[in-house]
Amino acid sequence: MLNLIQNVLDCEERNDLRQFASQLKQSGPRYLLRNDILSDFSKYCADQEKPDYFYHSSNLGRLIYYTQEIILDQESLYLIIRPKIAEQEAFQVLEDLTVEPITIQTLLDVRDRFVNHYRPNEGDVLELDFKPFYDYSPIIRDSKNIGKGVQFLNRFLSSKLFQDPRQWQESLFNFLSLHEVQGTQLLINGRIKSQQQLSDQVKLALGFVSDRAEDEPYESFRFKLQDMGFEAGWGNTASRVRETLEILDELIDSPDHQGLEEFLSRIPMIFRIVLVSIHGWFGQEGVLGRPDTGGQVVYVLDQARSLEKQLQEDIKLAGLELLKVKPKVIILSRLIPNNDGTRCNERLEKVHGTDNAWILRVPFREFNPNYTQNWISRFEIWPYLETYAIDAEKELRAEFQGVPDFIVGNYSDGNLVAFLLSRRMDVTQCIVAHALEKSKYLFSNLYWQELEDQYHFSIQFTADLIAMNAANFIISSTYQEIVGKPDSVGQYESYQNFTMPDLYHVVNGIELFSPKFNVVPPGVNEQVYFPYTRSEDRVPRDCERLEELLFTLDDPSQVYGKLDDPTKRPLFSIARLDRIKNLTGLTECFGKSKALQEQCNLIFVAGKLRTEDSTDNEEKDEIVKLYRLIDEYNLHGKIRWLGVRLPKLDSGEIYRVIADHRGIFVQPALFEAFGLTILEAMISGLPTFGTQFGGPLEIIQDKVNGFLINPTNLEETAQKILEFLSKCEQNPDYWLEISNRGMERVYSTYTWKIHTSRLLSLARIYGFWNYTSKEKREDLLRYIESLFYLIYKPRAQQLLEEHLKR
Structure with missing residues (x-):
């Protein structure tokens, strides 16, 4: 972008830049976003009677096109330019049109000064930087592959692990030895004692099942496979067992990332799932149209139904029906005693159309009954979430008779609770933002102090930073939710760097090229929504x-x-x-x-x-x-x-x-x-x-x-x-x-079938790599905990004290 700016300065368009800047400054200090910039430049071109090409094709026109923000102060013009998706550069243009690149830290100081929160000791503010924690993780290089994280991660780590055949086979053997359900061992038993023996026994078992009729049920030859060292979980028929063992045999001898993904997608690893959705009225009747409910409630209920159905199908194909294995899905929400005619005051409610999916409602602890007994806006919910997570853990352990296999957070508050639960129970977790308020409310971080009494963005944005960096993986519904499009910034991208004046500077808030991002759009409940022609x-x-x-x-x-x-x-x-x-x-x-x-x-x-x-x-x-x-x-x-x-x-x-x-x-x-x-x-x-x-x-x-x-x-x-x-x-x-x-x-x-198949596949693959790569996340988690206890918790406590006075 510096070259493009220099091209403007080296031609007759230099005067146009000077005049355009002068026109912008006539209204005094201003902070312009892209739509305003384009509108003002269009007006400038019209006022100056520029030819049609000038707006789009001139050097200055192209520079304006890539400019996302302009900050005007008394002496300088600051250009924040987005040359391509997920990248940003910032420049200071002085009155004599001297141009200097500026660092993110300097840019954040400029933004602070704009809102009159200039501090005499510049830099005397907490800086949050998550980038060092991603330096040791694989990073996607091409922005078009953002949102395809699991494909990249699987390919990258597979190639790394496959370079050492002995380590690969040992990792696979140990991973297969882990699995059990309801106290019953799955996949392989103690008769197989090493990775070499695993390879030999797979070939022996393949010869055995290949001689059987394709549709012969697993139950009829179960004990023969047990003698060879294989427990339930390989398939429900001879042909399904053979297919799974063939994939494993190929993986042991000639491993590749596609075979690994296919194999992991068949392995019974997940039986108990928690979907966390805290705020709002969460119910099946009488809640839609109430504040803070709508698409998210529909999404989570439909997802729960579809997940149970997919798990049931997976269990059947794995041959686990004979063990009476039943999946369980729990939607963890908030119990609201003053239920206003809904069922939100019931602890447990079965999800319609399911066998074993439930809404589990846990109340907030008694602080101020005006809040803990009633519905609370999503902007006011923050003081209750830590104790809520502690109480919810006990309830979940009781319901599952153990810990869940997978946790999914929804929205900012649910994502924070998912992090707290995952940290306490050591469970793989993913988050779904649905919507990040920072993108919805313009300048919400810059003017957070003026908006704090109503929205409490300082707490919410801190919770977002905690959740998105702590998650094992992130589900987004669209690509642009992560990194926008060529002419607009994505929701997650807006967390890359920003300032909350007098609170902290975020220098690197999230690594957009991390393979934790995956695009998995939701579906539609086809039992409820179907063509008018039917x-x-x-x-x-x-x-x-x-x-x-x-x-x-x-x-x-x-x-x-x-x-x-x-x-x-x-x-x-x-x-x-x-x-x-x-x-x-x-x-x-x-x-x-x-x-x-x-x-x-x-x-x-x-x-x-x-x-x-x-x-x-x-x-x-x-x-x-x-x-x-x-x-x-x-x-x-x-x-x-x-x-x-x-x-x-x-x-x-x-x-x-x-x-x-x-x-x-x-x-x-x-x-x-x-x-x-x-x-x-x-x-x-x-x-x-x-x-x-x-x-x-x-x-x-x-x-x-x-x-x-x-x-x-x-x-x-x-x-x-x-x-x-x-x-x-x-x-x-x-x-x-x-x-x-x-x-x-x-x-x-x-469709929900596409969504849940992909989601469960992701959970299995990330679970495998979390185990086999032995990734040391403790330093990142400790950093996140510092943010929680030093910034989030004190501010949430302050909000609670305000509630107690009301």
Whole structure:
């Protein structure tokens, strides 16, 4: 990038840079992000009557394109440039246009000064740097392979271990000797005493099973294999046992990383799983639409069902049914005594549609009953998590009669609890962020002190740093969740370096090229969400009831707004009422477009109808704003606002009823980490318009199976919807074409079967390498514990003291 800056300075564009900087400084000190920078540069080009190519193709235009941030102070201009994905460079441009590269430490000082938190002794602030702990781990070189961590790790460590055949065979022998379930030894027994004997016995067993009928059940020759040293776990039929032993035989003699992954994916290693989801109302009925619930609750419940089903299938294929082995999945959540009509005050609740999956709710300890007895916002939950983890460990050990095999954390608070549990029980753990607040709230780290009373970001961002660095591996739903795209920063990437003035500087917060990152998108519950065309699976009575609710029901307790013409094409959305979900933005977009109002009705399902019924401040603000917009644009007769909590089955059917009316689904979020509602709408058959900011960018192939919108550009969003409607008028089959392509997209890529197969494979492979490589993580974990006890815990305790006073 220094060369590009020099090219600007060495040509006539030098004066353009000077004038552009002068134009920016006219408003005084400013901190500009990429959208603002591009907007201001476009204005500069227009004001200066530059030719069309200048904005995109000039040296200065290219420099501006790569610039993510500009910080202006009285004397200098600071450019933070992102030359490529996951890389950043910073430069200081002085008034005489002298350019100097600056270090991350200097940049963080500049950011501090910008928010008037300049400290006389620069550098007199705690610096957090995780980079040294990744220096001894394999690192991915090419950014396009970020998110494919297990493939890289398996290939790298396999080649390293395979170089020493004796060490490889000994590691494999020891690993196979470990496995047992319910006190019963699996895979190999004491008759095989060494790696050499393992190799000999595998060949002997192969000869034995090869002479048997392919479909002969394992039980009929079980004892013969035991005499050879092989216990249950190799397969349920002669052919399955033979296939598994053949893979092992090949691995012993001619090892390769692909064979190792195939072998580990067959090994019965995981039977007991914990999914941690602490905050919010976690239940199966009556919780969706409440504050802090939504996609995450749906995700975890669907994941639990799918994991149990996959484990049952794996156990059957491994031949363990005869041992009466049953998997168990526990969703660890919070027990809320004042349950507000939900089942969140029940300690144990079976997950619908499962044999042995449960919601285990553990209460917070009694501090201030106003908090520990009631729901607490995700921003206020932090003081209770350490004692919660201690109590949850006891409950989990009792439920499992031992420790789990695998722990999955969800969201920032659940990820922290997953770390604490994993540390105490020495269990492989992964984390799923779902959404990182730091990306959702601009400048949230820079102005954390002003936002602390409401959001407590200092605690949350510290918890994020702890969890993401402690995890054995990280699951993301999309690639860009990790490192964004060429013109935008990823959620995890935003933790690479940042400042929290007067608290600490993060010099290296996470190694983006670490093989711990894996992209494993979630799926859709196909029992609930399925195409509108599957009429045989739909219940006519439910269709009629929801039809009335959506279009004609006159019940002020559930619905606001009556439609003058219910036959107009519905624009439909469903989301929580918070600023990021941006239903108010969609309403304003609709209000500003007379053409949309002529052709469509706007219908959405969203939270409460009245501020007095809500306990969430952000929801209250959005409710007030919605009523104001409806009045301001006179949308009465054109809009329906359903303030209802839909049961799970109704939430699936409501998409299909909209599809019956040839409707459109619009997801207008300012940022969406993934976008489960987009999958739900697409699989139901609704042509879908989704935000271009976040996960939908990878789900929707624009103008192929859906449409991407910029929800901050209301006019452009309206125009894209109108273009779609125009094409539908010209070609009556166009709605069907997009509908069918959307369904095909989901079925080919986003199913829970694909997700859970991959997740369990990852857990086995990372578990194997954690054991065989003997990776020394204790130094990293001790560093993380220092962060927990010296920063997180004191600040959480301070918040608890505030709670006790309220």
